Amino acid sequence: MTRLQINNLFKQFVLHNKGDIIVEGFDNISFEVKEKEFISLEGPSGSGKSSVLKCIYGTYKTTDGKILYFKKDGSVTDIAAASESEILNLRKHEIGYVSQFLKILPRITAHEFVAEPLVEKGDFKQSALIRAAELLEYFGIKEKLFNLSPLTFSGGEQQRVNIAHGIIAPKNLLLLDEPTSALDSENSEKVLNKLTEIKNSGTSIIGIFHNKKIMQKISDKIYNLEDNAYAVSNQK
Ligand SMILES: Nc1ncnc2c1ncn2[C@@H]1O[C@H](COP(=O)(O)OP(=O)(O)OP(=O)(O)O)[C@@H](O)[C@H]1O
Numbered sequence: 027m028t029r030l031q032i033n034n035l036f037k038q039f040v041l042h043n044k045g046d047i048i049v050e051g052f053d054n055i056s057f058e059v060k061e062k063e064f065i066s067l068e069g070p071s072g073s074g075k076s077s078v079l080k081c082i083y084g085t086y087k088t089t090d091g092k093i094l095y096f097k098k099d100g101s102v103t104d105i106a107a108a109s110e111s112e113i114l115n116l117r118k119h120e121i122g123y124v125s126q127f128l129k130i131l132p133r134i135t136a137h138e139f140v141a142e143p144l145v146e147k148g149d150f151k152q153s154a155l156i157r158a159a160e161l162l163e164y165f166g167i168k169e170k171l172f173n174l175s176p177l178t179f180s181g182g183e184q185q186r187v188n189i190a191h192g193i194i195a196p197k198n199l200l201l202l203d204e205p206t207s208a209l210d211s212e213n214s215e216k217v218l219n220k221l222t223e224i225k226n227s228g229t230s231i232i233g234i235f236h237n238k239k240i241m242q243k244i245s246d247k248i249y250n251l252e253d254n255a256y257a258v259s260n261q262k
């Protein structure tokens with residue numbers, strides 16, 4: 027079953043405060059993601075990988091094209107034309123996003139930050155905190171750090187906290203922008219195992235990986251943004 031279908035997507039940025047300079051984000055992107063499928067986006071720096079994820083998550087408006095999201099109940103939303111409230115609703119229940127860098131307010135602890143998506147979804151705070159602790163422990167964050175702000179953590183610790191926050195509430199589509207870029211091989215392995223588990227439970231995943239080996243190992247398909255086509259030789 028198709029989860030997401032992107033048709034001829036096009037994005038340009040018009041920089042109004044710079045004399046309306048136009049910067050091309052990406053052009054003519056078309057791919058689809060099925061239920062339980064892992065697709066990676068590849069292309070050189072600046073080819074628009076992160077921007078595609080931000081358009082799917084509704085952070086960026088698209089210039090042209092469609093982003094069709096198919097819910098399990100059979101209803102379809104074109105994210106490119108969706109209202110703000112439809113997008114917020116999709117984020118709450120359907121689509122998760124792990125940004126490349128942690129963005130967080132200074133006084134929130136790692137433990138609260140990771141538990142937050144479950145609380146937002148309506149779980150009891152106490153059970154959300156228990157689940158968050160399990161996940162932090164799985165990702166090797168020392169218990170001593172749980173009640174501190176992740177802003178003082180190392181790059182790799184921040185990234186693991188960010189991933190834990192992004193995956194704690196089960197979603198049907200998960201967007202990952204270089205989730206393992208700051209991790210050593212042991213922690214990368216843990217993250218990849220967790221992602222495989224999430225995928226096998228039914229989630230569709232779109233990822234960006236700077237490490238080609240990791241990308242090839244985890245992806246069912248790879249879409250190349252320069253060629254506007256699937257990278258056939260990398261297909262499993
Ligand atoms: N908010 C923005 N305002 C203006 N231009 C932007 C914005 N976001 C992205 N761009 C431009 O869009 C293009 C694609 O950027 P994007 O970050 O999507 O590339 P990328 O493929 O993720 O690169 P990298 O591998 O370096 O992360 C770049 O030329 C960038 O300057």
Ligand SMILES: [Mg+2]
Nearest residue numbers: 075076077203
């Ligand atoms: Mg990027």
